[in-house]
Amino acid sequence: MPGSGLILAIESSCDETAAAVVERGARTLSSVVASQIATHARYGGVVPELASREHLRAVVPVVRAALAEAGVSLGDLDAIAVTSGPGLAGALLVGITYAKALAFASGLPLIAVNHLEGHIHAVLLNERSMPDGNISADTEPALALVVSGGHTHLYLATPADGSWHYSLIGRTLDDAAGEAFDKVAKLLGLGYPGGPWIDNLALHGNPKAVPFAFSRIKTKLHLAGRAPRTKAAKTAPIADLDPNFLFSFSGIKTAVLRYVELHNLRPEAESRREALFTGIDAPARPTIENALAQCEPQTLDLIASFQHAVVGDLLKKTFAAAESLGVRRILVTGGVAANRELRTRFTAESARRNVSVSFPTLALSTDNAAMIAAAAWPRFVAKEFASSELSADPSLALGR
Ligand code: KG4
Ligand code: ZN
Numbered sequence: 393m394p395g396s397g398l399i400l401a402i403e404s405s406c407d408e409t410a411a412a413v414v415e416r417g418a419r420t421l422s423s424v425v426a427s428q429i430a431t432h433a434r435y436g437g438v439v440p441e442l443a444s445r446e447h448l449r450a451v452v453p454v455v456r457a458a459l460a461e462a463g464v465s466l467g468d469l470d471a472i473a474v475t476s477g478p479g480l481a482g483a484l485l486v487g488i489t490y491a492k493a494l495a496f497a498s499g500l501p502l503i504a505v506n507h508l509e510g511h512i513h514a515v516l517l518n519e520r521s522m523p524d525g526n527i528s529a530d531t532e533p534a535l536a537l538v539v540s541g542g543h544t545h546l547y548l549a550t551p552a553d554g555s556w557h558y559s560l561i562g563r564t565l566d567d568a569a570g571e572a573f574d575k576v577a578k579l580l581g582l583g584y585p586g587g588p589w590i591d592n593l594a595l596h597g598n599p600k601a602v603p604f605a606f607s608r609i610k611t612k613l614h615l616a617g618r619a620p621r622t623k624a625a626k627t628a629p630i631a632d633l634d635p636n637f638l639f640s641f642s643g644i645k646t647a648v649l650r651y652v653e654l655h656n657l658r659p660e661a662e663s664r665r666e667a668l669f670t671g672i673d674a675p676a677r678p679t680i681e682n683a684l685a686q687c688e689p690q691t692l693d694l695i696a697s698f699q700h701a702v703v704g705d706l707l708k709k710t711f712a713a714a715e716s717l718g719v720r721r722i723l724v725t726g727g728v729a730a731n732r733e734l735r736t737r738f739t740a741e742s743a744r745r746n747v748s749v750s751f752p753t754l755a756l757s758t759d760n761a762a763m764i765a766a767a768a769w770p771r772f773v774a775k776e777f778a779s780s781e782l783s784a785d786p787s788l789a790l791g792r
Contacts (some may be wrong), residue, residue: 398462398469398774400494401765402455403509404487405479406542407431407438409450410761411458413469417513417769418520422461423755423762426450429585434670436578444482451490457759466498473768476504476778477788478542486786492780503768507759508790509558512536512549514752514763515723530554535561535719537710539587539734540726540758541570544639544706546713547791549723556771559792562637565609565630569702570728572641576648576698580691581665581696582683590695591731592680593687597696599733601629604647604701609638637713639705648698657691703734711741722749730757 397416412423428446432438459465474491477484496501521602536558567575570587577586582593630638651657665686668678672734687695706728714722724738726758729751742749756763760789771777 396468396470397769398464398700399471399473399503399765399768400455400458400469401473401475401505401761402451402467402487402491403452403475403507403510403759403761403764404447404483405475405477405760406483407443407446408714408759409447409454409487411451411455413458413462413464414517414762414763414765414769417517417766419694420517420521420762420765421464422458423760424454424455424458424461425755425758425760433584436584437574438480440480440482443480444486447483447486451486455490455494466494466500469498469500471495471501471768471772471777472498473503473505473764473771474782475507475510475764476782477507477785479507479784479786480665481784482784488782488784489721493731496780501772501775502780502782503771503773503776504782505764505767506788506790507764508538508545508547509541509556509767510726510763511540512547512556512558512723513607513767514756514760515725515750517762518752518756519750520766532721533715534721534723535710535714536723536725536730537706539569539706539724539728541574541587542568543726544568544570545790546640546710548635548717550654551664553670554773560640560789560791561634561717564641566640566642567645568651569639569641569706570726572645572702573699573728575645576695579645579649579652580695581595581662581669581686583669583678585727587728587731589680589683590699591733593683593692594696594733596687596697597689597692597694599696599700601690601693602697604644604697606640606644606701606705609635609640616750630745634713634716636716637709639709641702644698648694648739651694655690656690657694658687661688661691663684689779699731699733703731703737706734707737707741710738711745711747714747715745720747722747724749724751724769725757726766727758730754
């Protein structure tokens, strides 16, 4: 049934194997995500070799489940889309190889999607699928904050001829915000990924107890025009970016560690939490109540203050960038966009400034394939197909 507008997308860039069927980048027929959290949790982070192995195991059943849930077969589709980067090389290759095989076997075109563009389209997909959908989803320029475990990037997203153009406005110089959540959670003996644990535990602490400060980024160090060493995607040289829109989250992790050491935050409580999360004492996944019972008030204050500081920094720089660009629409996306304090404070600030702010649904905030299918739709319309030579690009950049 060519012309059905149905795209099957596959996402395997990090630690979720996902497949989805989306119609015309707007209506999600299915979105299946197989998480590898249980595999990586005991190591406190993603182990690339294990990720590839888990993707290999999961990709066929996940794609089958996505087709079955959508009630379609390969013959009903218009195209196959796949994440080609950025991400873990071996993990990306699993999705790409399978997508290529499916495209070859079915004679369908293959569309390569940038994972970061996917995150931006998670919000647009959400807006398009609203009952009064499509009003501003594809017409108004937006400032997009992509804030995840691998990225903290600000893009100006401009719609043009049914497609989108992106220019990089700001980014982190070192750790991504989600990485800071994960590292702080790890040093406090909490589970992986750390963001959801910190999000929940922060509700029980005083966010003003520890005054963490973000110092102004000094760009002189980077003015040679070289991009700094970073695990994030290769992008424009730092010297081209306004220092007011640059982030740095490696310092706060050290500040948290120093606070723990200085205040001698009961090491035995930390190892009890660690035991809880590595499953030595608890074979089942711990609940928030379990974790809460192992956190003294001072630790809860520290957690709340850390989150408050990170969210405050993201908020300040994002709204400053929107104001400086004259943009009245902000999209916040990526795993950290699931954070409750972040959503509350961005929503309040946008009301105060009369700027709109949109988030994906919680399920679409973290990695999924529906966002990849949504981002593939304008490429399908423009007939921007990938060649059979398509390969993984672990440091693929978005925009200029
Ligand atoms: O987008 P994502 O699923 O994967 C990447 O592309 O990185 O984001 C995962 C990141 C992890 O660092 C995780 O700790 C963080 O998002 N995260 C959160 C929350 N849920 C996930 N961070 C803060 N609050 C949350 N509720
Ligand atoms: Zn992601």
